[in-house]
Amino acid sequence: MxxxxxxxxxxxxxxxxxxxxxxxxxxxxxxxxxxxxxxxxxxxxxxxxxxxxxxxxxxxxxxxxxxxxxxxxxxxxxxxKGFERVLQINGIGYRATIKGQTITFNLGYSSPVLFDLQESVSATVDKNNTIKLFGIDKEQLGQVAAAIRKLRPPEPYKGKGIKYAEEHIKRKAGKTGVK
Missing domain, CATH: 3.90.930.12 (Ribosomal protein L6)
Incomplete structure (x- = not known):
């Protein structure tokens, strides 16, 4: 068993x-x-x-x-009780705004990215860079959080992108100049 x-x-x-x-x-x-x-x-x-x-x-x-x-x-x-998932946006000029069930992301692309939430998931945006997702179905909540993170995954050099709040980005060293 x-x-x-x-x-x-x-x-x-x-x-x-x-x-x-x-x-x-x-x-x-x-x-x-x-x-x-x-x-x-x-x-x-x-x-x-x-x-x-x-x-x-x-x-x-x-x-x-x-x-x-x-x-x-x-x-x-x-x-x-419900479930909650927190995402953070890192990067200069990167931000999110919410209107109804649509989140608008400015992630360094040439135009803003619109993301429509499912009916079972609700969201709030704090300080333009923290997204809190709420829902009763843990599976759907995780799928929505993963889809949002996929819009701009964090890169290892400066850490710019969307990451989970509890996630740690392992940083890489940049190029070293020739002496």
Whole structure:
């Protein structure tokens, strides 16, 4: 059995979980998430706890048990508290502004880059160079953050570009002059 898959998931009192015919619905204060569970995996919901069990014991089922447990746990946390991802923009003249569901980036290209957010993700911009993304689905939030970072990845010489707040850019030495 998977070590991660064996752990039980505690359901907060503000979250309602329903599971029938491999369809899991999680409803909370922030919204509703739905996911289809693999047929080899079963969920047991009792006493505000969720246990993930396998129908057969093989290598694929053990891997799916840990994966399913992590996905379900992220769903419960997402509808209860939500997730946040912070991106930083570094570089002279690099900035972002937000209007509605569209973020406009000035990243040193000849024209501004427009980025449309999904409905499930919201964003705020602080001081023109810090973007905070919020959402209830951790997977979608990560995809949006990766797509924004891909617009101008940080370069290793001066560190200019868009990076995650917790990311450390390993710097390279520039050219040395011939003596």
């Amino acid at each position: 998977s070590r991660v898959g064996k752990k039980t998931i505690c359901i907060p009192s503000s979250v309602k979980v329903t599971y029938s015919e491999h369809l899991l619905n999680v409803k909370g204060e922030k919204g509703v998430l739905t996911r289809l569970v693999h047929p080899d995996i079963d969920l047991n919901i009792e006493n505000q706890n969720i246990n993930v069990t396998m129908k057969k014991d093989d290598r694929v089922s053990r891997a799916l048990q840990g994966l399913t447990r992590s996905l379900v746990s992220n769903m419960v946390i997402g509808v209860d």
